[in-house]
Structures are given as C-alpha cells and as structure tokens.
Amino acid sequence: MLESKYQKFFDEISTKISKEKIFTDKLHTLAYGTDASFYRLIPKVVIKTDNAQEVQNIIELANNMNLSITFRAGGTSLSGQAISDSILVITSRNFSNFKIASDASFISLQPALTGAQANGLLARYSKKIGPDPASINAAMIGGIAANNASGMCCGVSQNSYKTLKSMKLIFADGTKLDTGDENSKNKFRKTHKDFLEDLKSFSNETKSNEELREKIEKKFKIKNTCGYSINALIDFEDEFEILQHLIIGSEGTLAFIEEITYYTVEDLKDKASALIYFKDMNEACHAVTKLKLARDSKQIIVDAVELMDRAALKSIENDPAMPIFIKDFDDEVTALLIETRALNDEKLNIQINEIEQLLKEFSVERDIYFTKDEQEYNLYWKIRKGLFPAVGAVRVTGTTVIIEDVAYPIEVLAEATLELQGLFQKYGYTEAIIFGHALDGNFHFVFTQDFSDEKEVKRYDDLMNEVVNSVALKYQGSLKAEHGTGRNMAAFIEVEWGKTAYDMMKKIKNLFDPKSLLNPGVIINDDKEAHLKNLKTLPATNEIVDKCIECGFCEPTCPSNEITLTPRQRIVINREISRLESIGNTKEAKEYKELYQYDGIETCATCSLCSSACPVKIDTGSLTKHLRAEQLTSSSKNIANFVANNFSTTLAGVRFGLHSSNFIHKVLGTSNMQKFTKSLRSFSKNKTPKWSAYMPKAININISFEQKDSDKKVVYFPSCISRTMGLNSASKEEKELFDITVELLQKAGYQIIFPQNLSNLCCGMPFSSKGFNDASHTKSSQLEEALLNASEFGEYPILCDTSPCTKKMMESFSHKLSIYEPIDFALTFLKNDLEFTPIDEAITIHTTCSSRKMGLEDKFKKLALMCSTNVIIPSDVKCCGFAGDRGFNFPELNDSALRYLKTQTDGAKMAFSTSKTCEIGLSEHSGLDYNSIFYLVNQVTKAKSL
Template sequence: MLEGNYQEFLETISEKIKKNQIFTDKLHTLVYGTDASFYRLLPKIVIKADNSDEVQFIIKEAYKRALPITFRAAGTSLSGQAISDSILLITSRKFTNFKLADDKSYISLEPALTGEQANNILKEFNKKIGPDPASINAAMIGGIAANNASGMCCGISQNSYKTLKSIKLIMADGTKLDTSSEKSKKRFRHQHKEFLENLKELASKTKHDKELKSLIERKFKIKNTCGYSLNALVDYEDEFDILSHLIIGSEGTLAFIEEVTYNTVEDYPNKASALIFFENIKDACNAVSKIKLAKDDGKIIVDAVELMDNKALKSVQDKEGMPSYLKEFDSEVTALLVETRANLKKDLKTQTKDIENILSEFKTVRPIKFTTKVEEYTLFWKIRKGLFPAVGAIRKIGTTVIIEDVAYPIESLAEATLELQSLFEKHGYHEALIFGHALEGNFHFVFTQDFNDQKEIKRYDEFMNDVTNSVAVKYQGSLKAEHGTGRNMAAFIELEWGKTAFDMMESIKNLFDPTGILNPGVIINHDKQAHLKNLKPLPATNDLVDTCIECGFCEPMCPSNAITFTPRHRIVANREISRLEVIGEQKEADELKEAYVYDGLETCATCSLCSTACPVGIDTGALTKYLRHERITPTQDKVATFIANNFSTTLSGMRVGLKSANFVHSLIGTSLMTGMTNNFRKLLGTPKWSATLPSGLSINEKFTNKASDKKIVYFPSCISRTMGQSSFSQEEKSLYDVTVEVLQKAGFEIVLPKALEELCCGMPFSSKGFTKQAEQKSTQLEKALLEVSNNGEYPILCDTSPCTKKMQESFISDIKIYEPIEFCLDYVVNELEFTKIDEPITIHTTCSSRKMGLHEKFIALAKLCSNEVIVPADVKCCGFAGDRGFNFPELNKSALSSLKEQTSGAKLAFSTSKTCEIGLSEESGLDYNSILYLVNRCSSSKI
C-alpha cells in the first residue's frame, strides 16, 4: 500500500490505464527501474504508456499532487538520467507511429521507435536520421532527442539539435504543444502567454550579455551536452524555435517528447574504412588535428575518425575476426578508424587517396589500407561500438564499469589526452582505456570501479575532481559531450559553465517546471555529492550472465520485450535474488523467485538472439534453461525420461492428437472450434488451438530411391515426421515428401537413419531444462548419423533449422549438419534450373538460422526463386519457441505484432521451422511453409 498522494494517484490512473501497465511490486519496479548507468533508484510506481493521451493524463495527475515523475525510453542512458524513486513513466513499444514526408526530406517519429527502426524506414531512399549513437540499435528516439545523443559520424552538424524540424511536447502541467502546427502554437500562446514572454526575455538577456553569449558560442563549437542547450537562446529569435531546441538535451527535465520531426540526411551507399595504427597516442591525436583542419578547409571528405588507444586494442585483440597482428603491437600503439563516404565509387576512391596523402607525413606501424568490403568495415565498427561493454565483461565481478564522455578543443587534443592518461596513473586506474569520436575532440574513457568500499569511493571522487578541473577549467572542454549530464555530472555544471550560465540554466528549469516535478536531481542538482549517491550494486548471480553491465543492447531482439521481461530485466532480477540470499533474506528471495516465474521463465523463448546483440555474447536463454532445470521435480524428471525412452510412442500419441483435433475442426468449423477451445483454455489451461495447427502425419520411409554417386543422409526432424499440413494451408504435400522430391530432382541418393522414429536432437527436452534427457537423445542421434553417413563422408541434411543448430551445438564429433538454406546453396542450386516466379514472397529467418549466420544467405536463396522478396525489418524471433506458442500464445502474438503490416503485399511465405510457421501463419494470415516448397516449385532437373 502506497502512502498519501501516491495511493490517490495510483487509484486515479488505474481508472484509465490498464492494470497490466502499472507496477508497484518490488520485482517489477526493480527491473523496470534499472537503466544502463551505475546509479539505482527504486521507483514507487512504474507505468508503461502506449500513447500521448495516456502520458498527458498521467502527467496531469502527477502535477496536481506535485509528485516527481521521470520519463524513460530504452534506458540505454549512461549517466543516471532515466531512474526515479517516485514515478517512472516508460514509453511502451506501441508508441511507434511515424510519418515520412513525400519527398523524404523529413520524418516524424514517436518516442519508442529505435534509431535503427527509423533508419530502416529511410534506408531504401538512401536517407537516415542524423544522430548515430553507438547504441542506435537499442536507443529510442525519445532518449536520443532528450539526450542530444550523437555518435560516430554526425558530429555537431547532424545531431538532434541541428536536424530538428519540429517537435510535439507535453509540458509539466499536461499542456500539449506541436511546434509544426500554427493552431497548436496559437492555443499555447493564449494559455501560456507569460511563459513565452519570460522565455523571450531570457533569450534577449543572453544575447545582450556579450560575455555569456561568447561563452555559449565557444562552448558549442565542440560537442557539449553538459547542462541545457543554452545555444538555443542565441541561435534563434522565434520563441517556439527557442523552446523546441531547449528541449533537445534536456533529459526529460523540461517536458515529455511526444514526437520528433527530423530533417533527414543523405546516407551515401559507398563507404570505405581504414584501421590506421600509429606509434603512440600523441601521434594519433596530432593526425586527428591534421584531418580536422583539412576537413574544415574543404580539402578532404571524411565522415568519422574514431580513436582506440592501446588498452582498447588489447581489450578486443582476441575477439573473433580481429587481425592477429594486434597481439604483436607494443604498449603505445594507437589506432584511428577512419571512414569516408560518397555517392559514386569513383569519388570514394579519390577521397581515400586524399586522406592517405594528408596522413603521409605521419609514421604508421602498418601501411594505410582502406577497405570497401562490407564484412571488413562492419567488423571494425562492431568492435568499436562494443568497446564499452567489452571492458565491462572483463571487470572483477561485483565492480562497476564507468564510462565518462568528454570533449576537448581540437587544438588541445594531444596535450589534454596525455594529461588524462597521467591522471589515470596518478589515481591508480591502470586499466583505464580511451576511445571515441576523435574528429570532434570527443573521447570516452572507461575504467572499473568498486563502490562497495568507502576508500574506493573516495578515490573515485578525487579522480573525478581532478578530471573535471582538467577538462572544464584548464582546457575549456565539455564534461559531457554526448551522453547527457544525468546525475554523475550535475554537481559539476557550475564548474564548467560558471555562475552566470548556471543561473540561466536554473531559470530555464524553473520556467518550464516551476513545481520541480520533472526528473528532479538531473541536470540541476545542488548536492555536490550527487555523483557519489544511489550507486548501483552488480552482485554475482550466475557465471552465464555475470559479465552483463545492463547496457540494454539486447532488448530489441527479445520477443518478450513488449509483454514481460527482457534479458536485461531477467539478469537484474536474478542479481537481486542472489543478493538477498547472500545476506540471509531467504524469504524475500523466495517471494521474488515465485513472482519471477511467468515474466522471467515462462515467457522467455530461449531463442538466444539476445546473444547476437550483446557485445560480449551473453546468452540469457541459457540462464533460463538453467533456472528451468532447477525447478524440475522428481516426477517431472521421470516423465521426461519415460518420453525419451519411448519416443516413437510419444510421436504416435502426438499424431493421434493432431488428427483428432483436425477431425473435430472439419466437423464443427473454425469459428465454433476456436470458441470451444478458448473456453477449455480459460477453464482448464489447455494449449491454444489454431486453424493453422497441422494435422498428424506418418511418413513413408520406403520410397523409390535411385542409386547415385551423390549420397545424402536426410534426417527429417521429429516435427516434420509428425506434423503434416493444416486445413489452412494451400499445400497438399508434406515437408518430408517435398524434401525427397527436391533431393531426387537434384540427383541425390537418399539415405535415412535407422530406427528413425526413436531419433530426436534433444531440443524439446533442453528447452524445458531436461538436460539429462536432452543429452541422451542427442548422443543417440549423433551415433545414428555417424553410422549412416559413414562417419560424415556423406553430407547430412536436417529439414528444420532449430534442430540443426541444436545438433551443431551438442554433437561431440565434427560432422557437418546442414539445414535447408545452406544445403540448397551448397548442393542443390548448381544441380537444378531455376525459374523465378513473379509473385511477391516474404521470408522469416528463424533464430537458429540467424545465429548460424544464414540471414543474408536466406535472402539470396529467396531471390533465386522470386523477383520480389519482402523481409520484415522489425521481425526477429517469432516467439513460438517450439511448443511455447501453444501454452503462451501471447508471446508469439507480441513478437509478431508488426508482421502483418510488414508483409503486406506478399502472396507466399517461407521459413525453415514447422512450429515457427504455425505462429507466423496465425499472426500474418499467410500460409508459411518451408523454403524447400519454393525451391521445389521454382526448379527443374537439368537433365
């Protein structure tokens, strides 16, 4: 029970906001209240808002009661600006409408769209948004604008401040404003006349204060997100332009951002990057200054220059794909990652030559070599973007990784950087490394910190005081260049800006938010020790996830991100459970464990796509399997063992059940069947029935088989041996029969494993935590495949991608197992004649296929068969997760919420997993089938 105004607020908002969007319990407030920073506050109430009307209602009710409220988008912010001990309002993943101008010159975006989603919308037009933070795949538009996040290439010319066209806001009192609408501005003028007059007065006062104006102009010649965007007061005359640009970088302390309209920028198709190695950091910094001067003089075109000092290089030298020579460098070698872009290839070649000429006076450890190969420069940038989390992954468990974000005037870059390194040594941060956007004089430095010891906290404080004086006072730089002020620099704003500018910032805060309810303690904070308070613990919980620093990069990949927990949430929860157990609070730990079951265990798809987005490859799906295993009872274990030992009987039972369901469906029809089974589900908790549910199937193992020198072992998965076509499907043949047709058409002699009905890869067991039974079935299958393939002499095909991936992970031997995509490209395509169809098709790459690196290959195979291939940009894991889609269909529905819209226009649909295809068909209205159906349809024998 909440106290006073909070309880009244809760009761009021519960009348209009769905109860499953409001959280007050410890588990949900903890996990939803955690962001990527090293600070933590526990909110009293967390609310997920789906749209601006809900936000307006919530803000008005908080305003009435003077209750502090903080806004959160993706929570990838690093400075503590997205946490609260009061009300935390999160923009849900439904807050994602957009509108693109006819000429593509601007795009309007709601706050929960990620930067990647925005760029995917613009990609086909060779456009993008200007801001490009390293977290762009996860960071949402609301946060990108609220923090004025920049990044690798946008510098200060294409950030949110410079590319803002208009903005929609909800002010502290709940008033809405759309700066693109004359009607809205007129209404606002009438309602907030005094506010606008005071705002214009602040701007006029600033413009007439020559010293302050000069300071502002100088400070914003380099990247600066420390404090408010005071440049708005001198850059603009119109009060709405001033207002909207003050919002940029205000970190939710002035208003809620309902929508941002960006002027789009060109995204040139031709790119080249070079990783250039200098003997030391001083030479690298001097080279940066030379490049910057040449760029400003128009002598070269360079889009980005990223510096990685020696310790940064060492932190990634063992990563997959990195050149081996990194290990041979001495302790001073520093790298610059340089990128240039052009519309035409010939221009790109000229630009790379110009850059090489500019740098010819510098001695490099290796010759300068630009690459235009996508896979090569993508690796360079992936490594650069993953430096921060990579450092966090090698920290001592229990310590925190801290990233600071400063900018120096370019003329002082070398001297200031050397001084920064000397401060590392002075305070004993010997592991600290430097990397960042050198072209803008913007460096990040990363180090690990123990906040469990007062001596260590004192050391951190002394270090930060030295750093802030060096950056802000001695070199007149920015204490925050792009990560936002947050809590860790709020105490140092006056040090950087001086009293006059700080007082102006305080006046802005008081004007916009007179009651002080919007994100208190952020940007304006009079507590000089604020950066040392509310520090977040990172206790050990499980070796599988202990390296996580809670950055949130994983969240967009997670199929449960819109309904329950994400990988980050699951790790946060488990850390708290472990912490409570260590300190002896077992009762509270057990309560959290029970509260965790649905959100953490039941609705985790264990697809492990989170590991593909995680810079250090953390697989939270593996944690879920581990935790499911811990909950297995002796009775459940015995049942699983019985099933494993009597697998053919189990499959026979499945066939009977599927045939029975389809028979009843044929008698009573879809509508009545749906209603009846839904009622059973509500009353008895039975699995969901769907019209896309396949009928039972028994395969014919004794087909006519022609002898051939080309032998292929075909292992039909237990799913394709059991499930045929549904009444919904347009196809009559089973996947098994189609696969046999394709193989025989291509001239293969097919060999099936012996005792086929008993064989299974083990996935149905492992996904539920039955590790012993999974290993039993996997070992049995491996032995059978080794025997029938003559120890791997013949290629082995499995018709289902998830099963293939499971075999690859579980088998001890090095036999090669193929799934349909790679097998067709490697063995079938050259044996058959392909004729493309004119019908537009769509494909879904399963999680397993993505993890096997087959997404692009799937697209290539599809394009051999059709002139138009639709690939839904926002659909990752389908959330069906084997049989989980039957028991928790809400996971599948949520994961595929955008599928129908993004596959609009497609006539045929294909994937490589039968169970995934059930859910995909259900949510799209299309008949999804294996890609082998399309290959069979589009191909003919060459003979």
C-alpha cells in the same frame, strides 16, 4: 504497501489507464526502473504508456498532486537520467507511429521507435536521421532527442539540435504544443503569453551579455551536452525555435517529447573504412588534428575518425574477427578507425587517396589499408560499438563499469588526452581505456569501479574531481559531450559553465517546471555529492550472465520485451535474488522467485537472440534453461527419461492428439472450435494448450521408395516435428515437407540415405529447452551415432529439414560432421545442382532464431531472391516467440513477438521459413500459409540439362 499519496495516484490514474500497464510490485518496479547507468533508484509506480493522451493524463494528475515523474524510453542512457524514486513513465514499444515526407526530406517519429528502426524506414530513400549513437539499435527516439545523443559520424552538424524541424510536446502543467502547427502555436501564445515573454527576455539577456555569448559560441563548437542547450538562446529569434531547441538535451526535465520531426540526411552507400595503427597516442592525436583541420577547410572528405588506445585494442584483440597481429603491438600503439563516404565509387577512390596522402607524414605500424567490403568494414564498426560492453565483460565480478564522456578543443587534443592517461595512472586505474569520436575531440574513457568499498568510492571521487578540473577549466572542454548530464555531472555544471550561465539554466528549469516535478535531481542539482549517491552494484548471480553491465542492447531482439521482462531485466532480478540470499534474507528472495516465475521463466522463449545483440554474447536464454533445470523434480526427470527412451511411442501419441484435434475441428468448424478451446483454456486457468486454426495434421512418413544409385549421396534426417506434423487444414499445398524434400533431392540427382532407427531419433531440443539435460543428452548422443554411421563418418553431407534442430545438432555433437539446414544446403549444393527461374510473385520469409544465430539471415535473403524478384522481409519481426510449445501454452508470447507481422507482410502472396512450429504462429498472425523454403525452391527449379 504504497504510501498514501502514491496509492491515491494509483487509484485515480487507473481509471484512465489500464491497470495491466501500471506496476507497483517489487519485481516490476526494480526491473523496469533499471537503466544502463551506474545509479539506482526504485520507483514507487511504473506506467507503460502507449500514446500521448495517457502521458498527458499522468502529467496532469501528478502536477495536481505535486508528485514527481520521470520519462524513460529505451533505458540505454548512462548518466542516471532515466531513473526515479517516484513515478516512472515508460514509453511502450507501441508508442511508435511515424510519417515520412513525400520527398523523404523529413520524418516524424513517436518516441518509442529506435534509431535503427527510423533508419530502416528511410533506407529505401537513401536517407537516414542525423544522430548515430553506438546504441542506435536499442536507443529510442525519445531518448536520442532528449539527450541530444550523437555518435560516430554526426558530429555537431547532424545531431538532433541541428536537424530538428518541429516537435509535439507535453509540458509540466499538461499543456500540449505542436511547434509545427500554426494553430497550436497561436493557442499557446494566448495561454502562455508570460512564458514566451520570459523566454524571449532570457534570449535577449544572453545575447546582450558579450562574455556569456562568446562562451556559448566557443563551447558549442565542440560536442557539449553538459547542462541545457543554452545555445538556443543565441541561435534563434523566434520563441518557438528557442523553446524546442531547449528541449533537445533537456533529459525530460522540461517537457515530454510526444513526437519529433527530423530533417533527414543523405545516406551515402559508397563508403570505405581503414583501421590504422599509429606508434603512440601523441602521433594518433596529431593525425586527428590534421584530419579535422583539412576537413574543415574542405581539403578532404572524412566522415568519421574513431580512436582506440592500446588498452581498448587489448580488450578486443581476442575477438576472432580481429587481426592476430594486434597482440604483438607495443603498449603505446593507438588505432584510428577512419571512414569516408561518396556519391560513387570513382569519387570514393579519390577521397581515399587524399586521406592516405595526408597521413603519409605519420608513423604507422602497418600499411594503411582502406576496405570497401561491406562485411569487413561493418565488422570494424561493430567491434568499435561494442567496446564499452566488452570492457565490462572482463571486469572483476561485482564491480561496476564506469564510462565517462568528454570533449576537447581539437587544438589541445594530444596534450589533453595524454594528461587524461596520466590521471588514470596516478589513481591506479590501470585497466582504463580511451576510445571515441576523435574527429570531434570527443573521447569516452572506461574503467571498473567497486562501489561497495568506501575507500574505492573516495578514489573514484578524487579522480573525477581532477578530471573535471582538467577538462572543464584547464582545457575548456565539455564534461559531457553526448551522454547527457544526468546525475553524473549535475554537481559540476557550474564548474564548467560559471555562475552566470548556470543561473540562466536554473531560470530555464524554473520557467518550464516551476514545481520541479519533471525528473528532479537531473541536470539541475544543488547537491555537490549527487554523483556519489544512489550508486548501483552488480552482484554475482550466475557465471552465464555475470559479465552483463545492463546496457540494454539486447532488449529490442527479445520476443517478451513488451509483455513481461527483457534479458537485461531478467538479469537484474536474478542479481537481486542472489544479493538477498547472500545477506540471509531468504523470505524476500523467495517472494522475488515467485513473482519471477511467469515473467522471467515461463515467458522466456530461450531463443537466445539476446546473445546475438550483446557485444559480449551473454545468453540469457541459457540462464532460463539453467533455472528450469533447477526446478525439476525427480519424478519429472524420470518421465522425461521414459519419453526419451520410448520416443517412437511418444510421437505416436502426438499424432493421435493432432488427429483427434483435427477431427473435432472438422466436426465443429473453425468458429465453434475456437470458442470451445478458448472456454476450455479459461476453465483450466490456461493449463490446456491454445488451439490454432493453423494446427498441423498428423502424418506418417514413408522412407521406402524407389531410388536410383548415384555418386552424389546425402543423409537426410527429417526432424521429429516434420515426421509427425503435416500441413494445416487450410493449406493449399498438396505434398508434405518430407515428400517435397525427397522430390527436390532426387531432382538434383542425389541418392538419399536415412539413418537407422529413424522413428526413435531426436536432436534433444524438446528436452533441453525445458531443462531436461540428461534426456536431451541421451537423444543427442543416439542421433549423433546414427548420423555417423549413415554418413560413413562424415563422408556425406547431412541435411536436416528444420533449422532449430540443425543448430542443436551442431552444438551437441562431439564429432565434426557436415550438417546443413535448408538455406545453407540450397546455397551450398542445390544452387549448383539445379536451374533456378525466379517468379515475380511477392513472397515473404521469416528467418528463425536458430538460422540467425548460425549467420544465415543474409543467406536466406539471397536464396529468396534466387526464387522471387519480389521479397518482403518484415523489419520488426525477429524471434516469432512460438518457442517449440510455448506458442501453445503461453500464446501471449507469440502474440507479442508477431504484433507487427501482418502489416509488415502486406502484399505477400506466399510465405516461407525453416521451422514447422514457427510456421504455425507465423501463419496465424499473418493470415498467410507459411511453409518450408524447400517448397519454393522445388517450385522454381528444374534439373540441369546434361
């Protein structure tokens, strides 16, 4: 039951915002209330907002009722600034409009676009936004601006503060302001005259205080997000410039960012990176200092320098992508990852040479080697970005990963960093690693911590107090360089800044938020032990996901991220269930399980794309399959085994169902069929499958056809889907996929071999996705044996026409066979066997989850470009959410995953993929007829002349 004041708030706000977007139950408040930090508060009310009007309604009502609110975007923040025990306002992924200037000199972004999406929009103009946090793929613009998040290249010259053009804001009293609109500003001048006068007086007071002004100038020469951006008070004269720059880094404590307009920066395409190994930390830090001074004096051009100490290198040395020689390094070796960018290759070569010459005096363990290979240097940076989560993966289960974030003046970098390493040894944090943006003197240090033991908490507190004194007092650095103050460093702001500056920050908070309702406890917090309270534990739940540190990197890839739960949130709930069971609270654990069934299990696509975004490859889809298997009854397992053992009969039943459905469709027509099936589904409470106008027709294939003998042989395994599901009734194609594949192979000169007993063969995926592991193993083993025999134990390549089935075969088979799906087969064989003549007609492609996980995304694009000069690839469509039969039984998953498809495929005339079930949903949501890429390959190729 909600407290009366929150119940009243709920009752009133639900008259303005759909109840479907307001959550007060224990599952959603816990799941949505979790961020990447090591703190936990559980909100009373969570609201997903789609637009500024909804946010304004919430703020006005909360202000009238004196209820505190916290704003949250992507939830990748690390310092406890995106959690609440009151009202949590989440910017839904629909809060994502944008506008690009005609010359691309600036871009206006709503808060829910990720940094990566913003850069994707700007890529065609060779532009990007300045901020580049490691979490850019998951972090949303609202959070990036509110935390003044920076990263590896932007430093202090291209962060949000320096590249801000204007903002649309909503204040604590509900007032809206557009700092880029003169009418809005004039109106604000009238309604908030005293506010602006006070702000101006704060600025004058700060400018006239010589000691404070000098301190601000010095401290903001390096990265600093500890406290408010009070450099705004001395950097600007105009009140609105002061105002909007104070919002940067304010962590939702001063106003809500409805929209931000950034000046864009050049995205130079010619770049090179080098991973350089120095003999020790001292040598590496002195090299950084020399690089920094040389860059500042315009002697060299270096865009980023990332440091990784030996412990950091050890955490990633077993990654297959890392050079094997790293394992042999001494314990003192320290690496610098250096990147330089240029307008063209000639200038790039000059810059590389200048950097190499500058570093000649330093002792390195390996020769300096700069790579221009995009795949190679992207790998370096991907590994660097994944360091924080990678450390979490090797922690003791149940412990928490702490990441701190400091910056030092460059002239004391070596001395300060060595002292920091000494503090780790003093307090027994021997596993701690140091890495970060060395060119800006900005280091992250990561260690693991047990918050369930009071002695361990005391050890943590002692360490942090010494770190604070060392960084803030001895070396005059920043306690927070880019992760924001949050709750983590709120108690230490006065230590770093002194009383005068801290009092000014309090005055700023009181001016913007006199009732202290916006994100209370963040930045301004008089509790000197705030950093030790509301600590989050990470209890064990299942070894599949126990290494998760809840960073949220997985969330943008998940097809259910806007309708139910994300992979991170699924793990959060499972951890809570396990925690409750461990203390004997089975009643509450059962309540969570019941709530979790739909949100966690039934609407999980098990596509496992989360593992591709996760730095440590955690596969929450596998967890869902495991949970589904646990729920199976003996009778359901018996039915699955019966189906597996009588598979040809089962497929005959599927064909009958498809035939009946299409017959009724033909009689009733599309409109009446939709009404009829919608009513039937409603009557059955969604127990009957959804019908689609793009439902395929039933087919039978004929493997008896005339062939010529050939030295080139291929084993063709048509999946059970392509053996039963044909073209939809609206398709203009005349031939089925099986016939197209045969025609294509014969044109390329292949003799086709089919496995024996084809009608009974299946890869096992329909069973494994539902948890029927025994039945899945049976079918997989049968197929493996058949393909072994057909391929003469691997002598011939094996082609499967469906990507998900191909991946399942690769994962399940014990023998090493040469198995290909359409994309890889076309590029490996057909590219050499046939002549390609690309068409000019615009096409679009969809890379299935399986293809992505097999590393075929870029290859699919390459193949598409061989077939067409105009290829459209929707940027915000990953997993389609159809997930085998989920698209029939839980169509809302497919609807959510493909909500951007139609607009992002605008202009395409033909559409292609590599999975029939995916193509059903893709066709429905785009209005295009999606078919296998083999249709296009067959269209644009001819046999090579002898």
